[in-house]
Amino acid sequence: MSLGVRDILNKHRLLSGTSACPGCPENIAMRLISTALGENAVFVVVAGCSSVIQGMGPNSAYNYPVLNIAFAAGPAAASGIAAAMRSRGKDVKAVVWAGDGGTADIGMASLSGAAERNEDILYICVDNEAYMNTGGQRSGSTPIGASTTTTPMGKRHNKKNIPFIMMAHHVPYVATASVGYPHDLMEKVKKAKAIRGFSYVQVLCPDPYGWMFDPSKTAEVAKLAVQTCYWPLFEYENGRLRIADECLHCLDKRTRKPVKEFLKVQGRFKHADEEKVRELQEYIDEMWDRLKLLYEEKLKF
Amino acid sequence: MIEKVISGNDAVALAVKLSRVKVTGIYPITPQTYIIESLSEMKDKGELETEIIRVESEHSAMAATFGAAASGVRAYTATASQGLLYMHEMVWWVAGSRIPVVMTVGTRAVGPPWNIWNEHTDFMSERDSGWIMAFASTPQEAMDLTIIAFRVTEDERVFLPMMVGMDGFILSHTKTRVYVPSQEEVDSFLPPRRQPYVLDPEDPLAMGNMFQPADYMRLRESIHRAQLASKEVIVEAGKQYMKKVVPIGSYSTLNESYRLEDAEYAVVTMGAWSLDAMQAVDELRNEGLKVGVYRVRFIRPWPEEEVVKALDGKRVLVLDRSVSFGRGGQLYTEVRASLPNAEVKGVITGLGGVSIGKNEIKTVIRKFVERPEGVEWFYPKEGEKVELRSPRYIK
Numbered sequence A: 001m002s003l004g005v006r007d008i009l010n011k012h013r014l015l016s017g018t019s020a021c022p023g024c025p026e027n028i029a030m031r032l033i034s035t036a037l038g039e040n041a042v043f044v045v046v047a048g049c050s051s052v053i054q055g056m057g058p059n060s061a062y063n064y065p066v067l068n069i070a071f072a073a074g075p076a077a078a079s080g081i082a083a084a085m086r087s088r089g090k091d092v093k094a095v096v097w098a099g100d101g102g103t104a105d106i107g108m109a110s111l112s113g114a115a116e117r118n119e120d121i122l123y124i125c126v127d128n129e130a131y132m133n134t135g136g137q138r139s140g141s142t143p144i145g146a147s148t149t150t151t152p153m154g155k156r157h158n159k160k161n162i163p164f165i166m167m168a169h170h171v172p173y174v175a176t177a178s179v180g181y182p183h184d185l186m187e188k189v190k191k192a193k194a195i196r197g198f199s200y201v202q203v204l205c206p207d208p209y210g211w212m213f214d215p216s217k218t219a220e221v222a223k224l225a226v227q228t229c230y231w232p233l234f235e236y237e238n239g240r241l242r243i244a245d246e247c248l249h250c251l252d253k254r255t256r257k258p259v260k261e262f263l264k265v266q267g268r269f270k271h272a273d274e275e276k277v278r279e280l281q282e283y284i285d286e287m288w289d290r291l292k293l294l295y296e297e298k299l300k301f
Numbered sequence B: 001m002i003e004k005v006i007s008g009n010d011a012v013a014l015a016v017k018l019s020r021v022k023v024t025g026i027y028p029i030t031p032q033t034y035i036i037e038s039l040s041e042m043k044d045k046g047e048l049e050t051e052i053i054r055v056e057s058e059h060s061a062m063a064a065t066f067g068a069a070a071s072g073v074r075a076y077t078a079t080a081s082q083g084l085l086y087m088h089e090m091v092w093w094v095a096g097s098r099i100p101v102v103m104t105v106g107t108r109a110v111g112p113p114w115n116i117w118n119e120h121t122d123f124m125s126e127r128d129s130g131w132i133m134a135f136a137s138t139p140q141e142a143m144d145l146t147i148i149a150f151r152v153t154e155d156e157r158v159f160l161p162m163m164v165g166m167d168g169f170i171l172s173h174t175k176t177r178v179y180v181p182s183q184e185e186v187d188s189f190l191p192p193r194r195q196p197y198v199l200d201p202e203d204p205l206a207m208g209n210m211f212q213p214a215d216y217m218r219l220r221e222s223i224h225r226a227q228l229a230s231k232e233v234i235v236e237a238g239k240q241y242m243k244k245v246v247p248i249g250s251y252s253t254l255n256e257s258y259r260l261e262d263a264e265y266a267v268v269t270m271g272a273w274s275l276d277a278m279q280a281v282d283e284l285r286n287e288g289l290k291v292g293v294y295r296v297r298f299i300r301p302w303p304e305e306e307v308v309k310a311l312d313g314k315r316v317l318v319l320d321r322s323v324s325f326g327r328g329g330q331l332y333t334e335v336r337a338s339l340p341n342a343e344v345k346g347v348i349t350g351l352g353g354v355s356i357g358k359n360e361i362k363t364v365i366r367k368f369v370e371r372p373e374g375v376e377w378f379y380p381k382e383g384e385k386v387e388l389r390s391p392r393y394i395k
C-alpha cells in the first residue's frame, strides 16, 4: 500500500540547476517548505545565500514568483505584496525568505514592524548562524564560541534569540524547525500558511562550509543540534507552547545531553575553551528554563 | 473640475485618490506629514480605495510601496529630507527593477545641524538613481504632475518610477487656489495599470536575482534610454492632461520659458521661487533690464534640447537651492554642461529656509549683471555666516 509520500515529496518547487554548495541546508529547506506550501505563494528573497542559489537571472531555480530585495527590506516588501494581492482579489501568501543576518541584524526593524502590524505574511528565517554568502562573517545569530571570519578566535557574545523576540510580539504563530526533521518542518509551514496574520518560522540550517563538517553530514548535524538541546523544536500559538516529541527530554536538565557532543562534530568550535563551552551550556539551560515555564503555562509572552 | 483653496499636501493627497492608487506605504512623519493624514482621513470616511501601510521607517516605506507595485497595482509614497536619504537604497532598487512607482518629496534641508526648513538638497541627491524627477512650482502643479506621473511611469516606453518635488512648507503647507478634476476626468486620462514584470503565481518569474556583467550593463543602458524616451512621453501626457483633465498649465513642454524671447539675461530656477523670479523680472524689465526666467520642471530626464534652445546666446544666471559640495549648485552644473560656450554664473542661496523673495532675487540679478562669472553664495542679510571654532589639540 502506498502512503503517497513519494508523490507529495515530488511536488516541491525547487528546480534543478541551483547554485548552492553541495550539502546546502537551504536547498533542503526550500525543497521541504515548497512541498508544504504548494502553489499560491510569492517569495521575497532577502540578500543572502538564497539570492545566489536561484542561479543567474533571468532564469531561476525557485519555481515561484520571486522578488529579490535588499537586506533590510523583506518584511516591508512582503507587506506591500500582501496588500496588493488583497486588492487584486488573489489568495496568495507572501513569504519572506531571509538568512539569520538579514533577520537578527539589519532586518530587525522591518521584521518587528511587520509583526506589530500583524501583516498576513509568513517569515522564514533560514538560520545558518553567520553571513555565509559573503564568506562566513559573524551575525547576531552566531553562537558564543563559534569562530567565523570576523571572530577567528570564537565569538564572545551569545546568539540573539529571535524566536523569543518574535513571541514577545504577540503574533499568531512562532515556530522553530530544523532541516534534520522534515515532517516537523513541513507540518509547521503548512500550519503557518493557513494562519491569517503574521507567522514566523526559524529553521536551523547547519552549513557544511561555515560550520566545517563534511557536506554529506548536513542532516545528521541538524539532528544532533536538536538531540543535544542546542536547538529546540517548538511552536507557540495562541499563547500556548508545544514542544516536539524529539526534544521533550530537554525540559529536564538531567536528561539533557551535554552540548559538547554537538560541538565536536564541527570545526568552528575548535578554539572554544572550557569556559566558552560552559557559557554556551548556560545559554542553552537558561533558554530551556524559560521554555519550560512557557510549556507549563507559568509564563506567557 | 472644481475650484478649491487647499495646500500642496491636500492637492497631492487628492491626486493620489483620483489616480486610484491601491497601496500607499508610508512612514508618516517629516514635513509632508499631512499628505498621509489627509489620505487617512479620506480612508476613514470611506472615500478612498487605497490601502495604507504605516511602516516603521522610510526604507520600509519604499520597500512596501515597491512590493505592491511589483505585484501589479498603483503604489505611492511620500517623504523628505533625512527620510529620503534613509530610503536611498530602496529608491535605487525600484528604478533598477523598472517598476512604476510615484513619490512626492516635500523638499527640506538635510542635517546636521537640525533644520526643518526648505531647500532642494534632499531631492537633488537622487539625480543619479534612474527616477524621472519633476519639480512643482505651485500646489496646482504638484497635483497635476502627480497624476501625470502615473501615466508617464506606466507608459511602455518608460516603465520607470517618478518623483515629484515640491518646496517643503512653501508649497506643502500653504493654501492657495487649486483646480481639482473630477474622477471621470482623471479616469479618461489614466488607463488601467500596465507593467511588464508582475509577481504572479500564474507566471512565476524571478525579479532582481544575480545577473551576468554584460546583461547587467544592458539593463543599465535600458534605464538610460527609457529616461531619454520619456521626454516625448511627458510632453504627450502633458498635452493630454490639459485637454482632458485640467485645461490650464503649461505642460506642452518639459520646462517653462518666461519673457525669454528678447532677453539678454536669463535666470534659471526650479520650484516655488520661480514665481518670485518672474515678478522680479517684470519689475527689472520696467527698469529697462532685458531679463527673463527659465524654469526647470524636469531635472531628469534633462531637457537638453529645450535648455539649449531657450538659453543659447544669453547670459545665464542659475539659482540653486542646493549644493554639491566641492562643485557648486547641481542645477548650475547641468546648465553649464549644456551651454559650453555661454556665460553662466551660479548662485547658491535659500538653503535651510533662508528666505529669498522677489526683492532678494532682484538683488542677485543686479549683482550678476555687474559680475557675471563664477559661483557665489548669496545671503540676504549681513552676518548670517557661521565661523567654525578654533581647533584645539586633544590630549
Ligand code: SF4
Residues within 6 Å of the ligand: A019, A020, A021, A022, A023, A024, A025, A026, A027, A049, A053, A128, A132, A133, A207, A208, A209, A210
Ligand atoms: S554557504 Fe551554506 S547556506 Fe550558503 S549556499 Fe553554501 S551551503 Fe548553502
